Amino acid sequence: MISRDTQVEDIVKIPGTVTYFIQEGVSPITCSGAYPQTLGRLLEIKNVPDPDAFIDGLNAFLKERSLKGEESRTP
Amino acid sequence: MKMPRPMDEGYKMLIGGEWVNAGDGKTCSSYCPANGELLAGFPDATKEDVDAAVKAAWKAFDSWKRMSPPERSGLLLKIADLIEANLDKLAMVESLDNGKPIRETTAVDLPLTIDHFRYFAGVIRAEEGEAVMIDDNNLSIILREPIGVVGQIIPWNFPIAMAAWKIAPVLAAGCCTVIKPSSTTSLSLLELAKLLNKVLPPGVVNVVTGRGSGAGQYILDHEGFRKLAFTGSTEVGYDVALAAAKKLIPATLELGGKSANIFFPDAPWEKAIEGLQVGILFNQGQVCCAGSRVFVHEEIYKKFLSEAVTAFKKIKVGMPWEKETQMGSQIDGTQLEKILAYVEIGKREGGRVAVGGSRATGNGLEKGAFMQPTLLVDVDNKMRVAREEIFGPVAVVIPFKTEEEVIAMANDSEYGLGGAVWTKDINRAFRVARGIETGRMWINQYNNLPAHTPFGGYKKSGIGRETHKAIIEHYTQMKNIFINLSEQKMGLY
Numbered sequence: 001m002i003s004r005d006t007q008v009e010d011i012v013k014i015p016g017t018v019t020y021f022i023q024e025g026v027s028p029i030t031c032s033g034a035y036p037q038t039l040g041r042l043l044e045i046k047n048v049p050d051p052d053a054f055i056d057g058l059n060a061f062l063k064e065r066s067l068k069g070e071e072s073r074t075p
Numbered sequence: 076m077k078m079p080r081p082m083d084e085g086y087k088m089l090i091g092g093e094w095v096n097a098g099d100g101k102t103c104s105s106y107c108p109a110n111g112e113l114l115a116g117f118p119d120a121t122k123e124d125v126d127a128a129v130k131a132a133w134k135a136f137d138s139w140k141r142m143s144p145p146e147r148s149g150l151l152l153k154i155a156d157l158i159e160a161n162l163d164k165l166a167m168v169e170s171l172d173n174g175k176p177i178r179e180t181t182a183v184d185l186p187l188t189i190d191h192f193r194y195f196a197g198v199i200r201a202e203e204g205e206a207v208m209i210d211d212n213n214l215s216i217i218l219r220e221p222i223g224v225v226g227q228i229i230p231w232n233f234p235i236a237m238a239a240w241k242i243a244p245v246l247a248a249g250c251c252t253v254i255k256p257s258s259t260t261s262l263s264l265l266e267l268a269k270l271l272n273k274v275l276p277p278g279v280v281n282v283v284t285g286r287g288s289g290a291g292q293y294i295l296d297h298e299g300f301r302k303l304a305f306t307g308s309t310e311v312g313y314d315v316a317l318a319a320a321k322k323l324i325p326a327t328l329e330l331g332g333k334s335a336n337i338f339f340p341d342a343p344w345e346k347a348i349e350g351l352q353v354g355i356l357f358n359q360g361q362v363c364c365a366g367s368r369v370f371v372h373e374e375i376y377k378k379f380l381s382e383a384v385t386a387f388k389k390i391k392v393g394m395p396w397e398k399e400t401q402m403g404s405q406i407d408g409t410q411l412e413k414i415l416a417y418v419e420i421g422k423r424e425g426g427r428v429a430v431g432g433s434r435a436t437g438n439g440l441e442k443g444a445f446m447q448p449t450l451l452v453d454v455d456n457k458m459r460v461a462r463e464e465i466f467g468p469v470a471v472v473i474p475f476k477t478e479e480e481v482i483a484m485a486n487d488s489e490y491g492l493g494g495a496v497w498t499k500d501i502n503r504a505f506r507v508a509r510g511i512e513t514g515r516m517w518i519n520q521y522n523n524l525p526a527h528t529p530f531g532g533y534k535k536s537g538i539g540r541e542t543h544k545a546i547i548e549h550y551t552q553m554k555n556i557f558i559n560l561s562e563q564k565m566g567l568y
Contacts, residue, residue: 012409018412019416027413030311032228033230036286036288036314037314042310045314
């Protein structure tokens with residue numbers, strides 16, 4: 001279960017999460033690498049109006065992907 | 076051609092002139108993004124490691140700051156010579172760790188790196204200070220003194236060049252540094268550190284490695300720095316600025332961009348088509364000042380787009396270590412995923428893929444993070460793909476009618492880092508260059524980033540200028556020595 005306190009570096013290792021972030025208007029990765037603090041802090045910097053909805057959506061997205069058995073990415 | 080392996084199997088951090096593992100023994104790994112192969116391991120620094128590096132830097136600072144400019148300049152020149160003597164190895168390590176083509180690291184990244192050290196060697200020899208008689212009795216002397224120990228964090232897109240951008244002026248200014256590369260691309264700085272350690276006194280340059288949330292955050296939190304310097308995303312830039320503000324120390328930031336590459340009907344045609352490619356395909360589009368918004372005058376739009384599409388289709392995407400490769404792999408799978416997500420967003424917003432738009436596959440590319448050179452058309456400047464930094468070989472192409480219109484569109488961005496105008500009319504070139512709110516405007520070229528030309532951003536693209544003597548001000552403090560030469564009392568008391 002991902003929460004505000006989950007490190008973004010750990011989240012982006014999960015296949016498909018970057019797609020969710022980008023679709024929702026938040027880039028978790030850039031030329032410095034994955035954002036180096038918590039998801040809560042990233043959502044604060046990006047002025048996401050409803051962080052809880054974002055996080056709920058992310059968890060639901062991941063649950064749906066795992067139910068579909070959707071897999072991974074390139075190195 | 077089989078992938079070469081010039082790097083060590085494992086690396087250590089450089090702290091106080093010694094090679095050390097992380098205090099708790101933890102490591103990170105570097106992989107080649109072109110094929111997923113493990114390249115090398117390196118330490119994941121602890122808080123105590125960063126603290127040791129800061130202490131080593133302060134220990135070195137007292138004598139380093141007193142070294143005369145001729146001596147310091149001589150060391151900078153020696154470093155440049157050593158890098159040049161090891162160019163081929165460093166270029167290959169960089170290509171394998173980052174995914175960029177060997178022809179770029181050999182002809183661009185490494186020469187720029189070498190020249191940076193030579194440029195700053197010259198800057199400090201030419202520095203003459205200032206002195207002025209304020210009146211008959213008062214002499215004002217202005218000196219610049221090194222600020223102290225600085226913390227520096229660099230990104231993965233140009234690892235060794237960014238290291239040069241940070242380390243060369245630090246050394247020139249008489250400061251000492253604790254510098255951290257991206258955990259995605261640490262190897263070239265660790266190789267460079269081997270060369271620096273042959274030349275510099277222990278502790279002047281300390282290299283700590285590891286995760287952003289680990290070593291990176293420990294640098295931001297440490298109380299021992301007198302300044303922070305960061306190149307990377309605007310999001311992390313906020314955190315760096317905040318960390319500096321909490322300690323009341325300065326920070327220089329080179330952040331993101333969404334730069335405008337603008338083509339007028341009288342652009343030098345073939346050079347302009349190449350300039351479009353240089354703007355968005357160089358380094359696989361992973362450039363903070365990439366020309367990712369392409370504005371083309373409506374008079375030439377159809378012809379320009381047609382030739383651009385043809386040119387993009389001919390780009391040789393391939394393994395980074397092969398000499399014919401023009402575009403290598405993106406930095407990793409997550410970055411590729413981000414780029415592809417933006418292409419989908421562009422389509423959903425009403426845009427159309429004119430060329431590319433998918434992963435590049437075939438000839439073994441499936442194992443790596445390869446993207447096709449891509450142009451999105453039928454896009455307007457308000458769409459997300461025209462406003463957000465994609466950081467890949469994806470440009471949006473937007474027609475315009477007038478100078479005023481294109482200047483307004485170029486400025487309708489939260490960023491202001493780079494940009495270019497292509498025209499033979501010098502008056503128009505200057506009007507457009509001056510009208511756009513950005514720190515660098517190229518005219519009839521793109522992505523040329525030598526030392527001797529100040530580079531940095533307006534707006535959310537950053538604070539401060541690098542690649543120029545102007546950066547020395549950021550690494551020094553101004554001391555005013557104000558002397559009264561009269562032997563008479565003032566008569567006040």
